[in-house]
Amino acid sequence: MSEKTPDVAPAVLRNNASLFAALGDATRLDLLMHMTTGEPRSITRLSRHSALSRQAITKHLRVLEDAGLVRSKSRGREKLFGLEPGALDETRHALDMISKQWDESLARLKAWVEDPG
Amino acid sequence: MSEKTPDVAPAVLRNNASLFAALGDATRLDLLMHMTTGEPRSITRLSRHSALSRQAITKHLRVLEDAGLVRSKSRGREKLFGLEPGALDETRHALDMISKQWDESLARLKAWVEDPG
DNA sequence: TTAATATGCAACCATAGGGTTGCATATTAA
DNA sequence: TTAATATGCAACCCTATGGTTGCATATTAA
Numbered sequence A, B: 001m002s003e004k005t006p007d008v009a010p011a012v013l014r015n016n017a018s019l020f021a022a023l024g025d026a027t028r029l030d031l032l033m034h035m036t037t038g039e040p041r042s043i044t045r046l047s048r049h050s051a052l053s054r055q056a057i058t059k060h061l062r063v064l065e066d067a068g069l070v071r072s073k074s075r076g077r078e079k080l081f082g083l084e085p086g087a088l089d090e091t092r093h094a095l096d097m098i099s100k101q102w103d104e105s106l107a108r109l110k111a112w113v114e115d116p117g
Numbered sequence C: 001t002t003a004a005t006a007t008g009c010a011a012c013c014a015t016a017g018g019g020t021t022g023c024a025t026a027t028t029a030a
Numbered sequence D: 001t002t003a004a005t006a007t008g009c010a011a012c013c014c015t016a017t018g019g020t021t022g023c024a025t026a027t028t029a030a
Helices: A011-023 A026-035 A043-048 A053-064 A086-108 A109-114 B017-023 B025-034 B043-048 B054-066 B087-108 B110-114
Strands: A071-075 A078-083 B070-075 B078-083
Touching: A011 A026, A011 A053, A011 A086, A011 B017, A011 B025, A026 A043, A026 A053, A026 A078, A026 B017, A043 A053, A043 A078, A053 A071, A053 A078, A053 B043, A071 B078, A078 B087, A086 B025, A086 B078, A086 B087, B017 B025, B017 B054, B017 B087, B025 B054, B025 B078, B043 B054, B043 B078, B043 B110, B054 B070
Parallel strands: none
Antiparallel strands: A071 A078, B070 B078
8 A cells, every 4th residue: 555545445345246246147137127117026927027937036036135126025925026226326326436536546547558558 | 018118228237247247246346446546556466465366366357357347468477457447437327227217117116115014 | 615826945956156276487587 | 597476277176156846835816
């Protein structure tokens, strides 16, 4: 740490690892997108969009729920999944922060960046 | 697809899966944060911050590079890694998009959201 | 009551992911 | 030329992850 820049954007980002990991799967992103429209859906219904088994979808939904991206509610024999409000806010904020640091850092290193090879 | 809402925010997000996956690891987030300060660093230097072996760090750096988050340049016997400008922009944009959809969707379902359990 | 539907649970499988160590090779410093 | 430094490559290991199938159980519809 001998830089002139103080260590902003510290451990913050690190805490988002599991959230990013949850987003790091195409099937789960598909599920999220389907949920981005209309009312909460049952597991069976969400499974219809996919070629995967219901169990596979169930597991993915659990990952999303653990990551706090999704919330579930049991209604009768079915379990409805919907989006968790504000779940992405924190992550977006973290990304904005690091992105800002990024730009500042790069501005200082313009010369190297422009002649990388 | 019998909803009244058209399927916006389509495959876009899906394409970011590998990028999110790359961000979904604490070690890699640490590396990124270290790179967010100062000039490009060699593998050995980046390894010093961690308890992991140089090889482990090398692998992580490769993942970051494949995801387009980082760029490397060989200088003499060492390989320097630095941030890839604008790498996060696309992702941030995708997140903003889905987040917007999210909010709209949730607004429509306020009743359910307010009484989840 | 009976049949159909929606899940949950558990056992299993194969592969990808994260780490390590040892050895070879290219640069740079003495 | 020799020694030290920075990487690359490859073989292994163990565990997590993503999927499957079969069976049990709770609800709802006939």
